[in-house]
Amino acid sequence: MEVVPSVYGNRFPPIFCLTSTRTIKNYPPAIAISPVATAANPTSTTTHSEIQNGPIYATGRSGKSLSVSSTIRQSAMLDIQQSTDLTSALSRSGEVLKAQDFNVILRHFGKSNRWKDISQLFDWMQHYGKTNIASYSSYMKFMGRRLNPLTVLEIYNSIKDKSIRNSVSICNSVLNCLVKSGKFDSSLKLFNQMKQDGLMPDIVTYSTLLVGCAKVKDGYTKALELVQEIKSSGLHLDSITYGTLISVCASNNRCEEAENYFEQIKSEGHAPNVFHYSSLLNAYAIDGNYRKADELIREMKSAGVELNKVILTTLLKVYVKGGLFDRSRELLVELQRLGYAGDEMPYCLLMDGLAKSGKLKEARLVFDEMKQNEVRNDGYSYSIMISALCRSGFLEDAKQLACEFEAKYDKYDVVILNTMLCAYCRTGEMENVMKMMKKMDESAISPDWNTFHILIKYFSKEKLYLLAFRTMEDMHRKGHEPEEDLCSSLIYYLGKTGAHTEAFSVYNMLRYSKKTTCKALHEKILHILVAGGLLKDAYVVVKDNAKFLSRAALRKFSTSFMKRGNMNLINDVLKSIHGSGYKIDQEIFHMAISRYIQQPDKNALLLHLLQWMPGQGYAVDSSTRSLILKHSHLFGRELIMELLSKQYMVLKTNKSREGKTK
């Protein structure tokens, strides 16, 4: 395959080299624009209240000049909001404005989805110290998922004022950004750090973190821990937190617990709201419990809670999961009638359910109908159809749909790209695979766990083991943990093709991941390392995992090490395998001692070995003994005789012990 080296070049850079989303701007020095040093420079002696409220005007100013100042500020704000050239508007009108004025503009940009302007304005505000607590929270809120979590952390860490850093709304916003971008573990770590630094978390902090529990394995346990923490810190679960908890239960297959929380709301004298209902409904979707779902809908009707788009869409999910495809279709028609079928979601639910119960043709019909209905397309429906076609082996059809999506929509996210990658990998079209990877890189879409898995599997299938290895390295660097089976097979193939070092590298990725590795893997890598002559690495494996290794493998390793391993480590190796309970046999001692004799400058090591042996119940056999005696002049004859006689005593006691046991 020619394509691979040409795409990667010879140096094998990281598979995906995403460009940083945040650029450092070179603004003129603050002092040149703003003469007000306190407002311009946040690292100066500015107090918290000044940062929050802007420079405090001297008392005694007339009401008139205040209103003049407010008029000037109003027009400056308008200038910036309406300007088509933000840079010049800021240098023209920015000086007179305070942090809260900029926050108004920030929100204005936010409401009109002017992402680029929000970023530029916020950069400017940061540079001139015109930020307060609300600025940070608003910025993160309006940028939402557009913000790279690393950028968010950078911003957070740039806040030097402790009272601002510890402010609960800023902390909540930062945690929210991390949770929304799937970095739940990082958010928990940061949360603990924040608490140590002095954050007093409130119920919003906890419900922010609870959202993350819905997306991770074992999230329910973590949620319980958080609930415990809420209670022990004297806070109370509020309506939103209950809603989050129910949704955590739903996404962790805890239907009964979801019901319990729902009942708890009622027993505390509150009426469940539409969020609570939709989350509980979603819990019923897990096993398609349409009876309970129908009952819940009746309850909603009598309670006067509106059956909104989310509720009806979730109900559709329940019907689909319950296999009630006719009722699902009826409900879809109802959604269309109500104007609730403007985006793909309900179609996706139905298509996916049909495809997964083997009704691929019917799924395709829904897909075609959706396309006729001018539904907004975000690529989900294509993902579903393409992967359904792939699963059933209709690779050509899958490829065709992928091409259709490329031609019709130039909009990609990680899922559609993964799906298309998968389709092209299955049909073995390297050129298209590379095209998708380039697209991912260009659109700054970070590859996820799935992307890496698809690629590594594909490269392995094409016998491009080194490329698979580089991809796995990249995956590891990006913090994704590959599945053990995938590693294990890659280790096998790398070993088989002589890439012993690379095989060991994959082994180490697994070993130092959080998961515990399968015991057989240690033996597998040991064989590869011994075969590749990487005896020092092999020794590391043996030292750490001797208890998982078979006697045969240990023997093979020791034999090789005695023959070719580093002489300075021979005694360590012998002690280490003895320490693991392996009885060293005479042949091994003979090999070790022969090596020492060949190299008289290592005589200290030989003497050390001979000294060590009797203490562990070992003694050299007669052939090794005569070998030593033959060369004893090299080591000091007297000392050697003394050591050998000590060993002889051991030999005698061993023999007499053996005799007694017989």
Added chain:
DNA sequence: GTAGGGTTAG
């Protein structure tokens, strides 16, 4: 004059 949290899809 001010900020932060919840429901559905691959």
